[in-house]
Amino acid sequence: MSSNPQSTGGVLARHKVSPGETLIGIARQHGVTLKALQDANTQIKDINKIKIGQLINVPSSLVMVTAATAPTEVGTTPQPAPAPVVSSTPALVTTDSEAFAAMDKRGKGKKLSPLFRERLVMLAEALARRGMQTLITDGLRTFAEQDAIFAKGRTKPGPIVTKARAGKSNHNYGLAVDMYPVVNGKVFTAVPKGASVEFRRAFNAIQDAAGEEAERLGLFWGARFSGIVDTPHIQLLAQSDMSPSECLRIFNKNGGSLDAVWAEAEKRVKPLS
Structure with missing residues (x-):
């Protein structure tokens, strides 16, 4: 670029x-x-x-801008490590199916809206063409898992990591994922202390590219939230197009059916030009 x-x-x-x-x-x-x-x-x-x-x-200033980070799974934040060196010839996936398989190595993209998953496959392929890769670290969350995350910094130890209670997150309906940069074959949820200038640039470039490519595919990027900026977060629709509260209403009305939520959400997605 x-x-x-x-x-x-x-x-x-x-x-x-x-x-x-x-x-x-x-x-x-x-x-x-x-x-x-x-x-x-x-x-x-x-x-x-x-x-x-x-x-x-x-x-030529070497003052760094650190990427905004957001919590995902417990224990995914790497410990400070020696500054990695970014390879000039990274190992890349060679086929479209491999691109998404690498992005979804943990299987977090299995229980998602079919259309959302389809767009994420396209996102993985777009990043691969740019020589970049991310890893999905969080996808569908149960209501119990959401409550556990909400409790952090409130009734449980640790910092506050979300404002959303159970049923109030797009993650609860398979309509959102969190993804982080893969640098030198390893996923990082933050830039480690002591990381090189080259590493920081690579991390920030991948995080931004993921958001940019997601928006080109009609997805919503968490960096656009008006409150907490959630750079790793990608969801199918903007809150203004379909809110978690509306998802919850449809979910309850249809006996806890994710399929019903997905059907309504997918009707509101604009076709790609």
């Missing part, structure tokens, strides 16, 4: 804007702060208004 680095004083390289990219995403990809990127591009008056094909000056 970006040109080869060309030294121009305080500018390390120029990045050519691709469809769906944002200035924040570009900053993360190159491992610089948004302010540093703005300072190097004084011609940009509104960070939300950049054009496809526009050349963005990338400063």
Whole structure:
């Protein structure tokens, strides 16, 4: 997506804007702060208004922007490790079916809306074409599992990780997943302490690319939430299109049927152009 680095004083390289990219995403990809990127591009008056094909000056600052993280399964956050080195020739899947199999290695994508799963297959393939991979760490959650997560930071030890009680999360209906970057064959839910500049750039670039590709496929990316930004979160529909409360009503009306929820949700999904 970006040109080869060309030294121009305080500018390390120029990045050519691709469809769906944002200035924040570009900053993360190159491992610089948004302010540093703005300072190097004084011609940009509104960070939300950049054009496809526009050349963005990338400063040589090594100040990192850390990706927003969100909780998923207990124990998935890696312990601080020596800074990994990102291979210039990563091992990639070679077929479409392998792309999703790698993304769903833990089997968290099995009990999802069929249409949602279909779009996730397309997402896995799109990332593979870009030389990237993520791992689905959380998919369908039972109401009991949701209550257990909600209790953290309230009645149970640990930080608060969700505002959603049982029945109030898209995860409870197989309409949402959480996915994290795979770097050097390992999944990371956060950038480890002491990680290299190269690692941070790779982690942030993969996380942003997953969201960008999801949005191109008509999915909703958790980075767009108005409250807690949930970058690893992808769901079939925006809350405004079908809320968890509406899902719960349909679920209860049909005797706890996920199929009924899926049928209604899938009717509201816009076809891909």
